[in-house]
Structure formats: C-alpha cells, structure tokens
Amino acid sequence: MLDRIEFLLSEAFVSLGRNKWMTFAAVTTCAMALLLLGGLGFAYMKIDQFAQSLPSKFEISVFFRDKVPADDAKRVVAETLKMQGVDSVRFLPKDVQWEVLKKEQPELTQGIPNPLPDSMRIRLKDLAAAPNVAKELAKKPEIGGENVKYLAKEQELLTTALGAVRLLGLALGGLMLITSGVLIYNAIRLTVVARRREHRIMHLVGANQATIALPLLLEGFVQGLLGGLIAFFAFWGSFAVVRALMISTLQVGGTEVFPITSSLFGFVAAGGVYGLICSLLAVRGKTLKGAIG
Amino acid sequence: MSMAKAENGPPHLAFDRVEVYYSALVAGLKGVSLSIERGEFVFLCGQTGSGKSTLLKLITREVRETKGQVSLLGRDLGQLPDREIPYLRRQMGIVPQDYGLLPNKKVWENVAYAMRAVNRSKREVRAKVPQILEQVNIMHRADAFPYELSGGEQQRVAIARALINDPPLLIADEPTGNLDPTHSAEIMALLSRLNEQGTTIIVATHDIPIVQRLQQRVVELEFGTIVGDTAAGETWSPNISSAEYTTFEEKETDYQFDGEEFEIYLEEPSPEAAAEETGEPTHEEETPRA
Ligand SMILES: Nc1ncnc2c1ncn2[C@@H]1O[C@H](COP(=O)(O)OP(=O)(O)OP(=O)(O)O)[C@@H](O)[C@H]1O
Numbered sequence: 001m002l003d004r005i006e007f008l009l010s011e012a013f014v015s016l017g018r019n020k021w022m023t024f025a026a027v028t029t030c031a032m033a034l035l036l037l038g039g040l041g042f043a044y045m046k047i048d049q050f051a052q053s054l055p056s057k058f059e060i061s062v063f064f065r066d067k068v069p070a071d072d073a074k075r076v077v078a079e080t081l082k083m084q085g086v087d088s089v090r091f092l093p094k095d096v097q098w099e100v101l102k103k104e105q106p107e108l109t110q111g112i113p114n115p116l117p118d119s120m121r122i123r124l125k126d127l128a129a130a131p132n133v134a135k136e137l138a139k140k141p142e143i144g145g146e147n148v149k150y151l152a153k154e155q156e157l158l159t160t161a162l163g164a165v166r167l168l169g170l171a172l173g174g175l176m177l178i179t180s181g182v183l184i185y186n187a188i189r190l191t192v193v194a195r196r197r198e199h200r201i202m203h204l205v206g207a208n209q210a211t212i213a214l215p216l217l218l219e220g221f222v223q224g225l226l227g228g229l230i231a232f233f234a235f236w237g238s239f240a241v242v243r244a245l246m247i248s249t250l251q252v253g254g255t256e257v258f259p260i261t262s263s264l265f266g267f268v269a270a271g272g273v274y275g276l277i278c279s280l281l282a283v284r285g286k287t288l289k290g291a292i293g
Numbered sequence: 294m295s296m297a298k299a300e301n302g303p304p305h306l307a308f309d310r311v312e313v314y315y316s317a318l319v320a321g322l323k324g325v326s327l328s329i330e331r332g333e334f335v336f337l338c339g340q341t342g343s344g345k346s347t348l349l350k351l352i353t354r355e356v357r358e359t360k361g362q363v364s365l366l367g368r369d370l371g372q373l374p375d376r377e378i379p380y381l382r383r384q385m386g387i388v389p390q391d392y393g394l395l396p397n398k399k400v401w402e403n404v405a406y407a408m409r410a411v412n413r414s415k416r417e418v419r420a421k422v423p424q425i426l427e428q429v430n431i432m433h434r435a436d437a438f439p440y441e442l443s444g445g446e447q448q449r450v451a452i453a454r455a456l457i458n459d460p461p462l463l464i465a466d467e468p469t470g471n472l473d474p475t476h477s478a479e480i481m482a483l484l485s486r487l488n489e490q491g492t493t494i495i496v497a498t499h500d501i502p503i504v505q506r507l508q509q510r511v512v513e514l515e516f517g518t519i520v521g522d523t524a525a526g527e528t529w530s531p532n533i534s535s536a537e538y539t540t541f542e543e544k545e546t547d548y549q550f551d552g553e554e555f556e557i558y559l560e561e562p563s564p565e566a567a568a569e570e571t572g573e574p575t576h577e578e579e580t581p582r583a
C-alpha cells in the first residue's frame with residue numbers, strides 16, 4: 001500500500017518537475033485568484049460588519065437656536081418623536097451638558113459663561129428615513145438647517161465602497177480563477193502528452209485505470225494546494241499591513257485577530273478542490289482509452 | 294510438458310467465425326475460426342493488411358469483434374467489461390512492434406517501471422528484475438539506456454517487460470520487423486525457449502525464412518480470412534508469392550492518441566539510436582540457444 005502510494009506520488013512529482021514553468025504559472029495565478037476572492041471577500045465581510053454596526057450608533061444631532069424657550073424645545077422633541085423612522089429622542093438641556101463638561105475639563109471651562117446650545121439626539125429605526133427627518137427638522141424655526149447634523153454622506157460612501165470592493169473582487173478574482181483553471185488544465189494536458197509513452201506501457205502491462213489517472217489528478221491537486229498555501233501567506237501578510245495602517249491612521253481595528261486556522265484551511269482546501277476539478281476535466285476520457293499496439 | 298496441458302480444459306484461444314469491421318466498408322477480419330492450444334507456438338503470416346494485427350488486438354481487447362466470438366481459456370472476451378481489461382492484459386505478455394521502451398529509463402528501470410505500474414512492491418521488483426533480465430540474456434546491459442542498445446537488444450528488453458506478469462501467453466507483433474537475420478534468429482531462439490517452458494506464443498510476422506526454419510504452426514491470412522494452417526513440423530511455403538510478403542514499406546505504428554495530433558511534441562530519436570537501428574555489425578554467431 002505504502003509502496004503504491006510512493007509510486008503514484010513519484011509519478012505526479014515527476015510531472016510537476018517536468019512542467020516547472022507551467023506549474024509555476026498555474027500555482028501563482030491560482031494563488032492570486034484565491035487571494036483576491038478570499039482576501040477581498042474577507043475585507044468585504046469586515047466592512048459589511050462595520051456597516052451593520054452603524055445603524056445602532058447612527059444618530060442625528062440637532063442644536064436649538066439660542067433663546068428657544070424650554071417649552072418650545074419640549075414641543076419640538078414631542079413632534080420629532082412622532083416622525084416616521086424615529087426610534088427615540090433624547091433632549092440634552094445646555095445646563096446639564098455644561099455641568100458635565102465643567103466636571104470633565106475644569107480648567108477649560110473656568111470663568112466663562114455657558115456657550116452650549118440646547119440639543120437633542122435622535123436615534124433612527126430606519127436609516128433611509130434620515131434625509132426626511134433632517135429636512136423636517138431644518139424647517140422648524142427653533143432649529144434651522146445648519147443645525148441638523150447627520151452622517152448621510154459617509155453612509156452613502158461606505159455603501160458605494162462596499163459595492164466597488166465586491167465588484168472588483170468578483171471580477172478580478174473570477175478572471176484569475178478562470179485563468180488558473182485553464183493553466184492547471186493545460187499543465188495536465190501537457191503531462192498527458194509528455195507521458196503518453198509511460199501511459200502506453202501502463203496499458204500494455206495491465207495497469208489499473210487509477211494508476212494512470214491518479215498521478216494526473218494528484219498533479220492538479222498539488223498545484224491548487226500550493227496556490228492555496230501561497231494565497232494564505234499573502235493574505236496573512238496583507239492582513240498585518242492593513243491592520244498596522246488602520247491602527248496608525250484611524251486608531252481602529254487594533255483588536256482584530258488573524259484567523260489563522262480557518263483561513264489556512266479555507267485557502268488550502270479551496271485550492272486543492274479547484275485543482276482537482278481542473279485536472280479531472282483534463283483527464284476525463286483521455287487516459288481511459290489508450291491504444292497499445 | 295506443453296502438450297500435456299493442452300489435453301485438458303478449453304483451448305488457450307478460440308476464434309469462432311470472428312468478423313471485425315472498422316467501418317461499414319473496412320474489414321479487419323472476415324470470418325476467422327481458429328483454435329490455439331495451451332503451449333502452442335503459432336506464426337501468423339500474411340500480406341500487409343491481411344488482418345494479423347487485428348487478430349492480435351482482439352486478444353488484447355484493443356479491438357472488439359463485430360461478429361463471432363473470441364475466447365481466452367473459455368472466457369468470452371467480447372463480454373469482458375472495460376474495467377476488467379487491465380486484468381486480462383496481466384494474463385498475457387505483449388511485445389509491441391516498436392519495442393515501446395522508455396528512452397529516459399535504463400534497461401532495468403524499463404522493466405522495473407512496468408512492474409511498479411502493476412502494483413508490485415519495490416522488494417518484488419528488486420528480486421524479479423535481475424531474474425527476468427537473465428532470462429532474456431540482457432543482464433549485462435542492465436544499466437544501458439535504450440538508445441545505447443542494438444535493435445535486437447531492445448527487442449529483448451521489450452520481451453523482458455512482457456514477462457513481468459509471468460504470462461502463460463506471449464503475443465508479439467512483427468518482433469523481427471526491424472532486425473537483421475542474426476538478431477532475428479536470436480529473438481526467435483528466445484521465444485522458442487519460452488515456448489519450451491510452457492508459454493503459448495503467437496507471433497505475427499512477414500519473415501518467411503524464419504518461419505520456415507522454425508517449423509512451428511503457421512496460420513496464413515489473406516484479406517481477413519485464413520487461407521492456410523500448417524501444423525508444426527510440416528514445411529510451410531507461402532500461399533502467396535513470397536515477393537508480396539517482403540516488398541512493402543513498414544508502416545509507422547506510433548502511438549495513436551485519441552486521434553489527436555501530438556506529433557509536434559514527439560521527441561526525435563537520438564542519432565545514436567537511429568544509427569544503431571540501421572544495422573550495427575555483430576560478431577556473434579547465429580546460435581539459437583535451446
Ligand atoms: N484502426 C483501424 N481503423 C480502420 N481500419 C483499420 C484499423 N486497423 C486496421 N485497419 C484495416 O484493417 C485491415 C487489417 O489490418 P491489420 O493491421 O490487421 O493488418 P496486418 O496484417 O497487421 O498488416 P501489417 O502486416 O501491415 O501490419 C487493413 O485493411 C487495415 O487498413
């Protein structure tokens with residue numbers, strides 16, 4: 001048994017060695033495809049997670065004009081609560097905020113009168129309602145357009161960025177995947193041609209179909225596997241770089257842990273299975289009928 | 294020894310009104326009935342295109358009969374499922390006309406590789422390869438590459454490889470096709486010796502002098518039918534004029550790959566090999582070893 005495995009392996013590795021450049025091209029494109037699909041997929045997932053977490057944080061801040069009577073302010077709060085898409089409204093009187101600030105930064109606030117306006121924080125149930133709510137509030141004489149702040153622009157940008165990442169990843173990754181598939185397929189076909197003498201001898205002396213086909217499948221499998229392995233290390237590297245960038249420029253993401261086991265397994269398994277599929281397609285029907293005479 | 298075996302059980306090979314049509318118009322065989330006993334030595338003779346190779350390919354199941362029945366030791370080969378073919382071929386040794394040696398492997402590696410391909414362990418290979426090489430008298434060239442060998446030596450390596458499964462049946466298509474008379478005689482002596490040890494031997498050939506000298510059974514084919522069957526020990530002379538046997542060009546029988554053209558990938562034979570094949574001087578005497 002072990003002897004047989006050794007023979008099949010040596011047959012496969014002879015071919016991998018023979019088609020060095022072909023193997024190299026197949027492996028690297030396969031790695032790039034996996035990196036693009038896997039790495040960008042991972043990035044997309046992370047950004048999406050971040051976006052998902054935004055709506056709960058997502059608030060509209062509204063500042064009242066100076067000298068709005070407390071009763072009027074309370075009326076506006078009540079009206080806001082009734083607007084479509086509004087989840088909750090918190091009224092923040094300027095005196096209360098000033099007290100908080102004075103406690104936090106005693107030196108800065110010492111000896112000056114309270115410059116803060118009354119304000120309120122609106123939490124939305126539905127992000128899509130934000131523009132409408134903002135427009136309604138801006139119309140109110142107690143508030144005014146410039147005093148309504150919300151993150152619509154940022155939100156939009158994020159959505160666009162996500163779409164672009166997904167599109168880019170899928171398009172580029174798909175292209176690479178097809179290319180690497182063709183390369184693996186070609187490498188196997190070249191092997192079939194290069195080893196037709198050996199295959200003929202195998203048919204001649206009564207070797208099993210498996211003895212002829214398995215080294216070929218193994219060759220494609222190993223190419224995919226190597227591609228997956230390289231993709232994994234490249235992914236690990238780019239993960240570290242992106243994390244360092246995010247920490248230094250945005251002060252976020254420091255807690256992200258690289259998922260070693262799952263990404264290693266994911267990349268290698270995806271590569272191996274893909275290589276196997278490509279070689280299966282290349283071998284199908286080819287070695288099965290060999291003239292011997 | 295060989296004849297005693299023939300007394301019991303079905304014949305080694307039986308052809309019963311076998312027809313092979315490659316297409317509606319191209320016939321390989323047109324109704325051949327033939328029985329070959331275990332331990333027999335049979336020459337298949339006939340002009341080019343008479344159906345000799347077709348008959349051999351029926352035995353190796355490269356070709357399936359269109360009509361009739363081919364059986365090996367009573368077993369209908371036409372009914373054999375494709376996945377059984379490897380096991381069928383382990384019951385016979387096949388010597389292809391072009392030797393089919395792997396050019397980048399040494400003599401012993403050629404035999405060893407074939408053994409490894411049929412799941413023999415390295416240990417078995419170590420034990421058996423020298424034994425087989427001795428048997429065909431090529432042990433002294435075990436470390437040579439095929440291109441370093443004469444045609445006759447290459448043929449012996451091809452026979453050695455055919456012996457790895459200890460086959461009770463040996464099939465050779467034109468084993469002396471590319472050899473000079475001296476080397477032809479050597480190969481025939483080797484085949485005769487194997488036959489004396491009990492192996493059934495079937496040889497397709499054009500080599501009339503060799504056939505006449507060996508005085509074995511001769512089955513003569515013409516246009517896909519049997520036109521003569523001369524028993525061993527009787528003197529055979531061809532039904533057709535001997536000129537027709539010899540005045541033809543050997544046709545190229547390189548490996549066909551599913552009909553696809555891979556010619557551009559074929560390696561050129563090394564100049565040494567080409568030179569050796571076109572008749573190297575030999576100092577050996579024609580000494581068929583018995
Ligand atoms: N694969 C094939 N497809 C179509 N026709 C074939 C095929 N193989 C053989 N034939 C035809 O069948 C007939 C018998 O051919 P076969 O090869 O058996 O003759 P042969 O006696 O071996 O000839 P040779 O002495 O030249 O080797 C010929 O007419 C040949 O053209």
Ligand SMILES: [Mg+2]
Nearest residue numbers: 345346347466
């Ligand atoms: Mg022929």
